[in-house]
Amino acid sequence: MEKRWALVEKGDDMKSEVLANELNIDKCLAQILVQRGITSFEEARYFFRPTLTQLHDPFLMKDMEKAIVRITSALQNQERIMVYGDYDVDGTTSVALTYSFFSQFTSEIAYYIPDRHKEGYGISTTGIDFAKANGFTLIIALDCGIRSVDKIAYANSLDVDFIICDHHLPGEELPNAIAVLDPKRKDCEYPFKELSGCGIGFKLAQAYCQANDLPEKMYKQYLDLCMVSIAADIVPIVDENRIMAHFGLIKLNENPCCGLKALMQISGKTETYSIMDVVFLLAPRINAAGRMGDAKDAVKVLLSDEVILADEQSLFINSQNTDRKSFDQNITLEALAIIEQSEVLINRKTTVVYQQDWNKGVIGIVASRLTEKYYRPTIVLTESNGNYTGSARSVAGYDLYEALLSCSDLLEQFGGHKYAAGLTIKPENLIPFSDKFESVVSSTITDDLLTPEIIVDCEIDLVQIDAKFYRILLQMAPFGPQNMAPVFITKGVTLVGQTQIVGTKHLKLSVKQQNSAIFETIGFNLGEFENLIKPNKSFSICYTIEENVWRDKKRLQLNIKGIKVD
Structure with a gap:
């Protein structure tokens, strides 16, 4: 399917020029910063060097104080607390974070995730009945509940209190819970609206520590879980999400929790994870538990603090992920047949x-x-x-x-x-x-x-790409929605050597411009262009820049997203 190339508006040339000089970077990179709302040296400093002190005060969130008061009362009175969450990655990381955090203060706590097939998404009557029958008087619901008006009313009739921690859009009526934490509430003045569900759980833990003058490390230890939720739930990686993703990746790569470390090992990659690695390697395995069986198995992995148990549990959900691949491939083929016929x-x-x-x-x-x-x-x-x-x-x-x-x-x-x-x-x-x-x-x-669209940030010449250019580019990470890896256009490139098909449909070739170095490229699923690219005939490419490592040798590589033959 042909894709449109849409070049982002350049923005203010003067601001780009000034920023390029102040930061001593290529003007194209400065232009991209300006396009993304970073127009001053100070803003660039915060962008390139995020700090956890930039996180917002959790008590700016509507009902946060009510939530902390109710939780504090429950802990003091040794009430039974249930942590309730959705069965996807955001839900299971939310449950793992919140359960683990409050387990530091009470043993009267458990977690519950609804059965995807029997109970469906969100708060269920079955879950509320289970809480009542087992003496739970407070439910902390994460990544769900914002539209469960009738279910919360039912819980209230049973004297089971709810604190809702959600990030989905509310309906016209809010549930009558003890506290409803959701930045998307119309009456919530929290400065950042795009937290993940796990991010709301993180802010709840941060608020509890602030209210009780507890060490910051008690909630910061969960940044890796929070980052996984941000990556998997495809929320904008700006503002607080970017800060948490940045430090979460550092923790994942340097000192991951036992469960995530086991999943990293089973995925075959144990270091230098990016957001995309989390999306494609860790998230599907965590998701597979809820898709193929019981999402509680994913929570068990994430909560594991013993290597043997973590390894056993990760092996199990890895096998579920293998089964999931088979299921979704077969169903996709059936669905395609229905449509085509x-x-x-x-x-x-x-x-x-x-x-x-x-x-x-x-x-x-x-x-x-x-x-x-x-x-x-x-x-x-x-x-x-x-x-x-x-x-x-x-x-x-x-x-x-x-x-x-x-x-x-x-x-x-x-x-x-x-x-x-x-x-x-x-x-x-x-x-x-x-x-x-x-x-x-x-x-x-x-x-x-x-028609699919490729958003292109800037047009450059290949001669602009060098080690410094790439080093600055890397500092714009972590990449994701609203802060995607920059895509560049270069016109008038020519083929060096021969084109090559890798696998069945991936295009590999080397290109150059006049006076530039030769760059190796890879174009996934672009094999159709093999016969359209001729020696000595120029063409245009749009691409991201990455580092290819082969036998311990590193070299810059262009990952081609689109080709236009001149």
Whole structure:
């Protein structure tokens, strides 16, 4: 599928010039900083040298004081506390962090994660009943609960108190909990709105330490867990998220908790992790427990403080991840067949597919794969407890959540973000919903959003790329949403030697410009360009810059994202 190249507006040339001189860096790099809102030496200093003192006061968050008062009372009175969380990476890291932190002050604490297949997403009646039956009087819910108005009312009727720590968008009515911690509340003046669910748990621990004059290390020890949640939940890596991700990566690479260390070893990479390594190596394994079995197994790994137990548990969820790969590959093939065989589905601007026996745990992955294939808002559904439940994924720039909100009269429940959501519908509403979803999306999405786009930060010549350029570039990490790895365009490059296909569809070649060094490149899934690139004929490339290590030798390599033959 052809992709559009969209060059980011340069921004203020004068500010870029001044910043380049003040920092003694290439003007292109200064331009990228300005594009990302960093326009002064002081802002650049904070960006390149983040400190934990830059974290916001947790008591700026609405209801934080209420939460700390209630937790303090529970601890003093030796009440039983349940830590309740979602079954994905953000949920399980949230539970591990919060449970581990408050376990330092009480033994009357346990954790609970709903069964994905029997209870579904969020606060469940089953979970509340379990708490009541087992003497829990306080539930701290993480990464869920902001829309559980009826469930919290039910808990209140049983004298079970709730503290909600969520980061999803609230509905018109907030649950009647003891405290509702969510920066996205309209009445919350917390300065950063994009924390992960685990990030809210981290702020809760920070607040408890501040309120009780406890050492900072008691909550800072969990920065690696917090970073994993930030990476996996695809939240913007700016402001507090960037600070926590920065220091979380340092901890992961230097002194990870026992459970994460075991997962790193089983993944085959034990050092120099980046955010992308966390996304592709650690997150799928943590997620696999909840997708294929019981998410509590992931929490057990993350809480392990003995190497043998951590290794055993990581082996188990690694096998679940292997099973997950098989499931999602087979379901993806089935879904593709359904779409390709339907003239109606193939010509729509949305994809809604259903199969009764698809594994509920992997349909989110399948939705992502279908979105990549057809590049349009996609929903994949399966049968669960008499209803159809599933996952939705969007394309860049399109607000999926708002589209679902417009179809809410046909939904039993839904929740999520701009680009990803979960939903449940009654079987008889499948066709009406599919038609209405198509109608809503068709009337609100523009044609350009249905074509994949490569956001390009700056046009440069190859001669600008050297060791210093790359060293400064690395200091812009950790990369992620709203702080992506910079993408560059270089025009008028020529082929050196021959093109080569690596694997079945990856393109490898060497390029240069006049007066530049020769750069090796790799273009994943770009094998189609092999026969279009000719010796002595110039072409343009857009790419990121990375370091390739082979037999202990390091060299800069261009990771090509797109090619245009002149």
